[in-house]
Amino acid sequence: MARLNEDNVRLAREIIGRYPKPRSATIPLLHLAQEQDGYVTNEAMAHIGELVGATSAEVYGTASFYEMFKFEPVGKYLINICGTMSCALMGAEELMHHAEERLGIHMGGTTPDGMFTLERAECQAACTEAPCLQVNYRYRFRVTPQNFDDLVNQLSSGQLTEEIPQHGTLTVTRQHIPADRGVGAVDPELVTEGPAWLDGKAAL
Amino acid sequence: MTSNPGGTWPHAPGFYPGDRPKIVTSRFEYEDSYTLQRYLATDGYAGLRAALGRPASDIHDEVKNATVLGRGGAGFPAGNKWGLTPQGVWPRYLVVNGDESEPGTYKDRLLMERDPHQLIEGCLIACYAAGLSQCFLYIRGEMALAQERVANALNEAYAAGYVGKNILGSKFSVDIVLHWGAGAYVVGEETALIESLEGNRGMPRLKPPYFPAAIGLYGQPTIVNNVETLANLPWLLRNGAAAYTAIGTATSPGTRMVAVSGHVNRPGVYEIINGTTTFRDLLYGDDFCRGIRNGNELKAFVPGGGSAPWFTPDQLDLPFEASQVGPAGSMLGSGAIMVMDSTTDIPRAALTLTRFYAHESCGKCTPCREGGTWLERILSRVVDGKGTDADLDQLLEVGESICPGAFPHASNEKLGLTAVPFPYRMNTICFVGPSAYAPVHSALTLFRSEFEARVTKRTLIPVTAVGQ
Numbered sequence: 001m002a003r004l005n006e007d008n009v010r011l012a013r014e015i016i017g018r019y020p021k022p023r024s025a026t027i028p029l030l031h032l033a034q035e036q037d038g039y040v041t042n043e044a045m046a047h048i049g050e051l052v053g054a055t056s057a058e059v060y061g062t063a064s065f066y067e068m069f070k071f072e073p074v075g076k077y078l079i080n081i082c083g084t085m086s087c088a089l090m091g092a093e094e095l096m097h098h099a100e101e102r103l104g105i106h107m108g109g110t111t112p113d114g115m116f117t118l119e120r121a122e123c124q125a126a127c128t129e130a131p132c133l134q135v136n137y138r139y140r141f142r143v144t145p146q147n148f149d150d151l152v153n154q155l156s157s158g159q160l161t162e163e164i165p166q167h168g169t170l171t172v173t174r175q176h177i178p179a180d181r182g183v184g185a186v187d188p189e190l191v192t193e194g195p196a197w198l199d200g201k202a203a204l
Numbered sequence: 205m206t207s208n209p210g211g212t213w214p215h216a217p218g219f220y221p222g223d224r225p226k227i228v229t230s231r232f233e234y235e236d237s238y239t240l241q242r243y244l245a246t247d248g249y250a251g252l253r254a255a256l257g258r259p260a261s262d263i264h265d266e267v268k269n270a271t272v273l274g275r276g277g278a279g280f281p282a283g284n285k286w287g288l289t290p291q292g293v294w295p296r297y298l299v300v301n302g303d304e305s306e307p308g309t310y311k312d313r314l315l316m317e318r319d320p321h322q323l324i325e326g327c328l329i330a331c332y333a334a335g336l337s338q339c340f341l342y343i344r345g346e347m348a349l350a351q352e353r354v355a356n357a358l359n360e361a362y363a364a365g366y367v368g369k370n371i372l373g374s375k376f377s378v379d380i381v382l383h384w385g386a387g388a389y390v391v392g393e394e395t396a397l398i399e400s401l402e403g404n405r406g407m408p409r410l411k412p413p414y415f416p417a418a419i420g421l422y423g424q425p426t427i428v429n430n431v432e433t434l435a436n437l438p439w440l441l442r443n444g445a446a447a448y449t450a451i452g453t454a455t456s457p458g459t460r461m462v463a464v465s466g467h468v469n470r471p472g473v474y475e476i477i478n479g480t481t482t483f484r485d486l487l488y489g490d491d492f493c494r495g496i497r498n499g500n501e502l503k504a505f506v507p508g509g510g511s512a513p514w515f516t517p518d519q520l521d522l523p524f525e526a527s528q529v530g531p532a533g534s535m536l537g538s539g540a541i542m543v544m545d546s547t548t549d550i551p552r553a554a555l556t557l558t559r560f561y562a563h564e565s566c567g568k569c570t571p572c573r574e575g576g577t578w579l580e581r582i583l584s585r586v587v588d589g590k591g592t593d594a595d596l597d598q599l600l601e602v603g604e605s606i607c608p609g610a611f612p613h614a615s616n617e618k619l620g621l622t623a624v625p626f627p628y629r630m631n632t633i634c635f636v637g638p639s640a641y642a643p644v645h646s647a648l649t650l651f652r653s654e655f656e657a658r659v660t661k662r663t664l665i666p667v668t669a670v671g672q
Contacts, residue, residue: 018381020338020422023403027386031345052403065405065566067387068345080346084307085510085542086465088556122389122560123510124346125310127465127540128218128472137348141217170345171352175382176359181368183379186338188424191295196375197260198335203374204256 002043004051008032011174012051018177020187022052030063035168039070075110076166077155080121081133081143087123090130096120098145102152115156117167138164212472216318218310218463220472222491225451227459228435229475231319238353240360243321249366251441255329256374263333267437270445271457273478275311276301276392276430277509277538279526286334288417289425295337296425298330299401299416300434302343302350303385303392307510307560308540311461311473312431316343316350319435320357324367324380326434329441331378334427338379340401345385355382389564393634394428395420396566407566408634432461432539453479456525462486466543467500468493476524483507484520487543500545504650508537510557511639513612513626514646533614533623550654554647555583561640571606572637578602579640591659599648603641606631611641613649621649 004012012032016025026048033044040063046056063069081099083092100106103116110117126132129141133148140151154160165172197203212220215235231237231246243249255263268283289296300323304312315323327339341358343351358380361367369377383401385391391400395409398421413419420426436458440448449457456479463473464486470493476486486492487502496502504514507522513534515522522528529536544553562576582599585591603611607628615623630638648655 018379021402024383024401026403027345027400028384030386031384054403062403062405063386065388066345066385069386083556084560085506085553085556086308086471089466089542089544089548089553122563123305123307123309125304125313125344126218127308127310127542128463130465130471134346137346139349170348170384171355173352173355173359175355177368177379178362181362181365183338183369183377185379186295186297188295188422191337194292194294195335195337196377197332200259200261202257202259203332203376204253204372 002037002041003047004029004033004044005036008036009051012048014176016051018185020185023054026052026054026059026062027066030059030069031170034069035170038076038166038168039073073110073114074167075115075117077115077135077164078117078119078167079133079135080119080124080137082122082124082126082131083120084123086127087131092131095131095133095143095145095148099148102149116152136164136167137170216314218471218473219314219318220470220474220492222474224475224477224491225459226475227439227448227451228315228319228322228432228461230439231322232314237318238320238357240321240357240364243319247438247442248321249325249438251438252325252328252366253372254441255332256372256376260333260335263329263441266445267333267440270440270448271455272433272436272440272448273456274430275432275436275460275539277306277511279536282330282429282433285415285417285429286330286427288415289334289427290418293425296335296427297421298327298334298336298339299394299397299421299426299428300327300339300341300431301392301394301397301428302341302347302431303397304344304431304538305389305392306538306540307557308463308465308506308542309509309538310463311539313344313347313350314473315431315435315461316347317353320354321361322435322438323354323431324357324361326437327380328367328371328378329437330427330429330434332376336378336427338381340381340383340421342383342385342397342401345387351382351384358382388566389560390566390634390636393636396634397428398426405566407568410633452477453525455479455527460524460539462524462539462541464493464541464543466505467497467545467548468495468543469497470494479525480523482521482523483515483541486541487520493543496543496545498545500547503544503546503548504550504646505544506540506542506643508535509540510542510560511535511635511642512537513614513642514650515614516616516650518616519614530626531623533612533625535626550647550651551583551587551658554643555580555587557643558583558640561636565636565640569632569637571631572640575602575606576637576640579644583644586655586658589658592662593656593659594662595659596648596652596655599644603645606637606641611645613646616650619650
């Protein structure tokens with residue numbers, strides 16, 4: 001699996017259709033590729049380029065700017081421990097040290113069984129619940145070393161598969177605009193007039 | 205319904221309601237606050253209905269009269285921002301900035317997770333009032349739950365006729381497209397957000413034009429508003445500008461969401477009354493953080509997100525009012541306070557922020573790309589005990605190359621310092637570079653002795669000594 005599969009191409013076309021310019025869909029499509037394969041493959045980037053009208057180099061140029069896209073396999077569970085100020089003030093460094101010891105890997109490493117990748121992350125917007133971490137972008141708050149061990153055990157034994165899908169899947173629900181309800185993308189090359197409701201009268 | 209005014213609600217971790225006016229958090233008490241059913245049962249979409257019953261220009265005036273300040277960081281009034289679009293250029297877009305990632309800040313995430321319909325209603329009101337033809341709701345990539353809840357809410361709202369074609373049977377039609385990022389702090393800067401939304405690397409655009417309202421998404425007039433700003437609009441339309449300005453002060457009306465984290469007894473997110481609430485209220489008030497942990501002394505606090513110059517106990521009595529915090533040498537920014545008690549290792553604390561900004565530099569402007577990294581490396585060396593006294597001057601020199609001239613800082617009686625007012629001058633397009641310097645400058649200015657205690661003092665040996 002490398003290029004987007006049939007289902008994902010259909011989804012990709014639906015996503016592209018919402019934007020006035022196809023290239024705007026690049027990041028959502030990269031997420032789709034990462035969801036399919038667990039990371040973003042070269043073939044997927046070339047395919048995305050074909051779909052949005054960009055070269056694969058342009059797609060890679062965009063993708064490589066963003067932290068969340070991985071270009072080689074990572075663990076089934078990506079554990080991001082926050083190390084920015086609020087978390088650091090509440091013991092994030094100690095937690096990171098413990099995590100490295102527990103999993104036997106350094107920050108950025110993956111366990112040999114392919115289960116866990118550990119990363120030092122920057123602020124995750126849960127500063128009052130420090131120290132915090134995310135597993136595949138699902139939060140855990142006020143994490144003690146004991147909590148961390150419990151989490152690793154639960155993940156290893158498959159107890160959290162429902163709550164935390166494998167790396168790449170961000171949401172279960174996707175936006176879907178029903179054909180009879182959508183306005184459609186407003187392309188500046190086609191629409192050059194102001195909206196109808198600006199006629200000085202109430203809309204209702 | 206679970207009423208729990210004293211404590212946090214288990215389904216809204218970190219949020220403490222208190223007994224204060226609630227403009228944007230009124231539904232947080234309900235476990236199912238994010239569903240359309242609950243939203244409709246609690247005045248949901250009534251603000252939109254009220255808006256559509258009046259001409260669009262009326263609604264724009266209402267928002268202008270209410271002085272709804274932007275809640276993203278700069279505090280620019282939303283109604284005025286909408287008015288900056290050039291005459292006769294169509295179409296115009298709304299881009300919602302949900303890329304919240306300023307260190308210490310979280311309120312937009314809660315607003316998206318706990319009350320997505322309120323945000324959607326706010327987007328619709330803005331589109332109606334400002335004549336915006338399509339809305340893109342950009343949520344930070346790492347916020348999976350927020351994406352899930354907003355996607356669900358949008359699907360519900362489309363099905364029920366609140367979004368899309370002929371909303372509520374009127375002539376008002378607009379699509380809201382959920383877009384999500386992939387991890388880059390700088391994308392919170394509005395022109396970088398637009399670049400990212402066009403499928404590019406999220407690098408800020410050269411200014412001028414200063415506002416994307418002139419030239420934005422696809423080169424068209426574009427309004428970029430913060431999530432919390434838009435979340436204010438449904439309440440405002442239901443209750444009117446007079447009710448809105450009756451809360452807070454004339455220059456800072458309404459409420460705002462503030463996250464207080466670090467060494468306090470009850471860190472949390474609070475919806476506070478704008479303009480009048482002081483930092484002392486927030487840090488020590490029974491309704492708020494209830495003092496410093498373990499009965500320790502307060503050492504310093506960051507008043508407005510990681511980018512803000514630091515305050516010390518001398519500034520505790522300042523209110524949440526930009527016209528007072530600015531002259532005192534800092535900014536209110538994104539509503540995030542990070543508290544350091546007497547046990548804090550100041551150089552290390554500063555490093556955690558500087559490392560963040562060095563890491564998040566997009567690399568476009570040299571002073572930030574090189575300077576931020578230099579600051580991080582030199583500061584790391586100092587923290588590790590391998591620095592020299594020359595390093596401390598070097599830090600200030602590198603900072604000077606990012607922000608020439610006097611850098612804002614607070615007054616300090618003990619040190620005999622008088623305040624240098626905000627803002628600073630900068631050699632970069634956006635605020636990431638200066639933000640890397642802010643913690644270094646504050647820490648060095650207010651706590652220099654802690655740095656000096658860590659570095660090796662070197663004495664220059666005169667050259668004539670060689671061989672004598």
